Amino acid sequence: MSASVLRLDAAKSRKVIAAAMSNRLPVLAAEIRRAHADVQEAATTAAERAIDAGHALRRKDSAGTGNGSPGFARTALWRSARPSCT
Secondary structure, eight states, X not given: OOHHHXXXXXXXXXXXXXXXXXXXXXXXXXXXXXXXXXXXHHHHHHHHHHHHHHHHHHHHHHHOOSSSSOOHHHHHHHHHHSOOOO
């Protein structure tokens, strides 16, 4: 095969690849937009859940346990957050 034929084949290959990629770009853009929206929704949900948990802990802490001991936030969470000594 001559060098000129190889150059033509390479040029055709580049055109075919470029055409395939240009058709793929809108699909990739849609996937990226969808993924970005999913991440934004997950971040919003996580923030809302954290706020709800904080409010629940504050209510639980202010309510106490009825026997004068500290509330949930200072007892159960502290025990679960400490590293275990095994």
